Amino acid sequence: MAKKTTTKEKSIEESLWDAANKLRGSIEPSEYKHVVLGLIFLKFASDKFEDRRKELIAEGKEKYIEMKEFYNMKNVFFLAETSRWSYIIKKAKQDDIALQIDTALNQIEKNNPSLKGALPDNYFSRLGLDKSKLASLLDTINKIDTQKDKAQDIVGRVYEYFLSKFALAEGKGKGEFYTPKSIVNLIAEMIEPYKGIIYDPACGSGGMFVQSIKFIENHHGNKQEISIYGQEYTNTTYKLAKMNLAIRGISANLGEKAADTFGNDQHKDLKADYIMANPPFNQKDWRGENELVDDPRWRGYEVPPKSNANYGWILNMVSKLSDDGVAGFILANGALSGGGEEYKIRRKLVENNLVEAIVILPQNMFYTTNISVTIWILNKNKKTHTRTIGDEIRNYRDREEEVLFLDLRQIGEPFEKKFIQFGPGHILDIAKTYHDWQQTDSDYKDVPEYCYSATKADIEKKDFSLIPSKYIEFVNRDENIDFDTKMTALQSELSEVLRAQEQSKKELLEVFKELGYAIEL
Structure with missing residues (x-):
């Protein structure tokens, strides 16, 4: 019976890294790390926003779902409609997707003063990213439910992994x-x-x-x-x-x-x-x-x-x-x-x-x-x-x-x-x-x-x-060794090796002579 092979399933981090690497091309890691980490942040912020939105609806507070105060009070960033991940994914295959992402990040920063100076500024438009590769990265990030297991801090884990990998790459x-x-x-x-x-x-x-x-x-x-x-x-x-x-x-x-x-x-x-x-x-x-x-x-x-x-x-x-x-x-x-x-x-x-x-x-x-x-x-x-x-x-x-x-x-x-x-x-x-x-x-x-x-x-x-x-004491591990005896033994071993090499050389010359070759070694 054929042996069954098992393929190790890639972790979230590894899948993301593979997708991110497709962006590299002529872009330095020092540049594209801001693209990737900016997108991960955007997905995380959107997932938290949507969770809080559902919570408000469940509490019968639908009239407050577009008021930023009701998000900030729970330490959730408020996102305008064009800054939400769902909106970005709908636009993922469009020619202006890079501009859409830049605009989304800019709006998030404007709506949340605590993020002032935090998010990538026009990176996506400026770098001229390949549209299909960017869409592929968006698809990969879209598969991550950042709120699935809050105890595991999925986004924090991914972020830490990426910072480490980018440092290695640079x-x-x-x-x-x-x-x-x-x-x-x-x-x-x-x-x-x-x-x-x-x-x-x-x-x-x-x-x-x-x-x-x-x-x-x-x-x-x-x-x-x-x-x-x-x-x-x-x-x-x-x-x-x-x-x-x-x-x-x-x-x-x-x-x-x-x-x-x-x-x-x-x-x-x-x-x-x-x-x-x-x-x-x-x-x-x-x-x-x-x-x-x-x-x-x-x-x-x-x-x-x-x-x-x-x-x-x-x-x-x-x-x-x-x-x-x-x-x-x-x-x-x-x-x-x-x-x-x-x-x-x-x-x-x-x-x-x-x-x-x-x-x-x-x-x-x-x-x-x-x-x-x-x-x-x-x-x-x-x-x-x-x-x-x-x-x-x-x-x-x-x-x-x-x-x-x-x-x-x-x-x-x-x-x-x-x-x-x-x-x-x-x-x-x-x-x-x-x-x-x-x-x-x-x-x-x-x-x-x-x-x-x-x-x-x-x-x-x-x-x-x-x-x-x-200051720290170092042990002299050689203090009980008889160096004279050790050296004599090593010299004897070396002599044996050299004698064996010489004998092999002679035997090899004899073989060549029998075959009619005149060889010097």
């Missing part, structure tokens, strides 16, 4: 709008943004905020007790962030517009309880020679060098921390050492008891660079205190004289063939090590090649270098 030097999810999850599990103000000075597409909200939900917290503030420099990425948050019903203040955090800080007086960030690595010429010299954000520290913005980002975040605030952010490894103004700033950060943990990550975690990078944890309150997370009461010991170093370079699992990510178990284990180190009555111990709790005196002896390998 590759090195691009894709800065996305921080790999497992790194964001790790930062959230470590600093535990549970209640208060969250800030991201380089928020990209808003991934830090999304994972913060998920952390709160997973620990049975109240999303209403969190306020979100962010800033993003690139206008198209600013739009991505606003869309990403809007589809999840997350309110955030991302400033009036896309703007440079250094040159146009839109949250000057903010004091945040949690900061999560992945600022651009090693940003050069981020300020002019005589610009931002007297900026209040560096008060008490040296002015960060204009040749590299790493310490500008650090001090921006330090200035925004509340008295109990904690920051988790990613920087290139070069910030861990080096001289000049960076050395002086780093030394003061340690002396001021702000540095709590330094976590070195594996290579190949980022889609935009293959360098190894570091998570920094800064904490304004390393003294003895108590904190409640969900039903758990945490008692923290005094850590002012200590810094935890973690080396995660041997941890992780393959992802998309050439990348590394942390699995859920890895994240929980790493976070547990950190929290055990923080708390009283824990069983924390230094582990060779993994973690070490260094004192300020230790760090001073290393001239305030924060490179983890200077």
Whole structure:
């Protein structure tokens, strides 16, 4: 009997990605991601609108079904008739479909002030998309019922998948709008943004905020007790962030517009309880020679060098921390050492008891660079205190004289063939090590090649270098090997191999001679 073959059914995400890829042609991923994500947003907004419309009719409130207030009160975006998905699908095969979509998105933004500056602006008409390929993508998206399983957050899942795939497609030097999810999850599990103000000075597409909200939900917290503030420099990425948050019903203040955090800080007086960030690595010429010299954000520290913005980002975040605030952010490894103004700033950060943990990550975690990078944890309150997370009461010991170093370079699992990510178990284990180190009555111990709790005196002896390998013990696995005996054995093996090769060569020459060939090998 013939063997029955089974075909794995494609996920919603994979089907959408295949349909989206048909649009590529001469369009860069950096362009067409706004087309695809804009359409996904439009379908989601329409499905929520239609659900609310049916609800109003069921309640006998048909006369209110075209009044936006009755939608906004339930956190639903109001859509005029020409902005609804059903209208767009009817027009899908028409020559002016791109213009129809642009008009629909423009109307949605006008009718919903919270979406100001969020949606793609004339992308569809401007890019000259192939009409049949666009119609095919519309058909694929039309099959998704975004409201079918609210618990599964289908649209959020699709959106996250697409952001990841677009970052992979854009590759090195691009894709800065996305921080790999497992790194964001790790930062959230470590600093535990549970209640208060969250800030991201380089928020990209808003991934830090999304994972913060998920952390709160997973620990049975109240999303209403969190306020979100962010800033993003690139206008198209600013739009991505606003869309990403809007589809999840997350309110955030991302400033009036896309703007440079250094040159146009839109949250000057903010004091945040949690900061999560992945600022651009090693940003050069981020300020002019005589610009931002007297900026209040560096008060008490040296002015960060204009040749590299790493310490500008650090001090921006330090200035925004509340008295109990904690920051988790990613920087290139070069910030861990080096001289000049960076050395002086780093030394003061340690002396001021702000540095709590330094976590070195594996290579190949980022889609935009293959360098190894570091998570920094800064904490304004390393003294003895108590904190409640969900039903758990945490008692923290005094850590002012200590810094935890973690080396995660041997941890992780393959992802998309050439990348590394942390699995859920890895994240929980790493976070547990950190929290055990923080708390009283824990069983924390230094582990060779993994973690070490260094004192300020230790760090001073290393001239305030924060490179983890200077502190974490590494095991000499060769210390019990008799190298002389090992070398003799290897040389003997090599001699045998060479003798065998020589014998094979002689035998081969004899064969050729018998066949009448004069061959030299």
